[in-house]
Amino acid sequence: MEKLQEKIMADGKVLSDSVLKVDSFLNHQIDPVLMQAIGEEFASRFSGEGITKILTLESSGIAPAMMTGLVLGVPAVFARKRKSLTLVDRLYTASVHSFTKNETNDISVSRDFIDETDVVLVIDDFLANGQAALGLIDIVEQAGAALGGVGIVIEKGFQEGGAMLRNRGVRVESLAIISSLANGKVEFLEEEKAL
Amino acid sequence: MEKLQEKIMADGKVLSDSVLKVDSFLNHQIDPVLMQAIGEEFASRFSGEGITKILTLESSGIAPAMMTGLVLGVPAVFARKRKSLTLVDRLYTASVHSFTKNETNDISVSRDFIDETDVVLVIDDFLANGQAALGLIDIVEQAGAALGGVGIVIEKGFQEGGAMLRNRGVRVESLAIISSLANGKVEFLEEEKAL
Numbered sequence: 001m002e003k004l005q006e007k008i009m010a011d012g013k014v015l016s017d018s019v020l021k022v023d024s025f026l027n028h029q030i031d032p033v034l035m036q037a038i039g040e041e042f043a044s045r046f047s048g049e050g051i052t053k054i055l056t057l058e059s060s061g062i063a064p065a066m067m068t069g070l071v072l073g074v075p076a077v078f079a080r081k082r083k084s085l086t087l088v089d090r091l092y093t094a095s096v097h098s099f100t101k102n103e104t105n106d107i108s109v110s111r112d113f114i115d116e117t118d119v120v121l122v123i124d125d126f127l128a129n130g131q132a133a134l135g136l137i138d139i140v141e142q143a144g145a146a147l148g149g150v151g152i153v154i155e156k157g158f159q160e161g162g163a164m165l166r167n168r169g170v171r172v173e174s175l176a177i178i179s180s181l182a183n184g185k186v187e188f189l190e191e192e193k194a195l
Numbered sequence: 196m197e198k199l200q201e202k203i204m205a206d207g208k209v210l211s212d213s214v215l216k217v218d219s220f221l222n223h224q225i226d227p228v229l230m231q232a233i234g235e236e237f238a239s240r241f242s243g244e245g246i247t248k249i250l251t252l253e254s255s256g257i258a259p260a261m262m263t264g265l266v267l268g269v270p271a272v273f274a275r276k277r278k279s280l281t282l283v284d285r286l287y288t289a290s291v292h293s294f295t296k297n298e299t300n301d302i303s304v305s306r307d308f309i310d311e312t313d314v315v316l317v318i319d320d321f322l323a324n325g326q327a328a329l330g331l332i333d334i335v336e337q338a339g340a341a342l343g344g345v346g347i348v349i350e351k352g353f354q355e356g357g358a359m360l361r362n363r364g365v366r367v368e369s370l371a372i373i374s375s376l377a378n379g380k381v382e383f384l385e386e387e388k389a390l
Contacts, residue, residue, distance in 0.1 A: 065225075
């Protein structure tokens with residue numbers, strides 16, 4: 001997605017060979033116009049899958065998930081990283097390990113909102129090791145729902161998550177795939193440049 | 196806002212005299228079409244304030260904040276409840292006490308995204324004791340920015356937050372004001388019914 005790649009080149013900050021900071025438009029400050037374009041792009045790519053529900057993880061996945069749901073005309077559900085007072089029972093839960101933070105957290109989704117009649121599109125802001133996506137897919141499977149695919153805003157193509165998911169037969173659509181952050185420079189995979 | 200009141204009556208669940216569960220369309224599963232209408236309503240109510248930025252708190256504020264930003268043509272910033280690895284310095288921080296959870300948490304916003312040239316509209320999903328709104332207003336003040344107002348999706352009019360903020364001279368616009376949850380029944384303030 002050219003508009004996204006341009007935004008990453010203009011406003012993304014390479015903090016190390018593995019960390020790209022996109023706080024200015026994706027995961028702290030949100031550019032709503034870009035999110036709308038991202039929602040339209042995901043909706044277009046998955047339009048033939050019969051998606052009935054979007055599933056994401058709080059907090060940075062909410063904006064792209066909601067815009068995708070708006071275009072597809074379906075609700076967006078965000079998994080919670082901790083239980084709230086009014087969300088205590090009837091939960092699907094999965095464990096997600098964060099290599100960056102070196103901690104494992106439970107994520108949870110109410111059983112009220114995903115069931116075996118759903119075709120679920122999993123959306124997230126980043127794909128690196130794929131642990132968050134695996135946790136969300138685990139919840140889709142617990143619900144007996146079908147997985148329509150995984151939509152990622154920015155995939156770190158030099159980490160193993162994308163290959164791991166695709167090897168499992170999951171359809172993964174990433175709007176920007178970064179092949180390298182070496183020497184402070186963002187390089188994209190060629191096929192994405194052609195989109 | 197009539198559409199919101201109808202949704203609360205149809206899908207909200209009264210758990211006690213003080214707890215209304217709206218997980219099915221606002222703070223776990225999101226109804227994107229309703230969020231778009233909410234964004235349009237906030238944008239309309241604050242259109243004369245010269246808003247340059249929306250500020251909210253993760254996670255449930257993100258959806259209404261982003262839709263409001265989309266309509267007003269300004270970015271939305273969400274305060275974080277804990278520090279992330281790539282967000283370690285140059286922060287505004289404020290303490291927010293949750294009476295429901297009986298805990299105090301720091302919230303933080305990067306200094307990169309709000310400054311003294313901004314007119315900030317604070318958006319949140321619920322207003323009860325007003326502690327989250329106060330924390331966000333504290334951050335606006337630390338930035339030297341102007342406060343354009345506070346937009347709330349659902350105000351619990353029987354708790355003190357709304358009166359406390361309005362007594363401080365803050366313009367508070369709540370799309371639904373609940374006067375009572377007694378006997379398992381949602382009652383709205385009359386003036387809101389007339390909107």
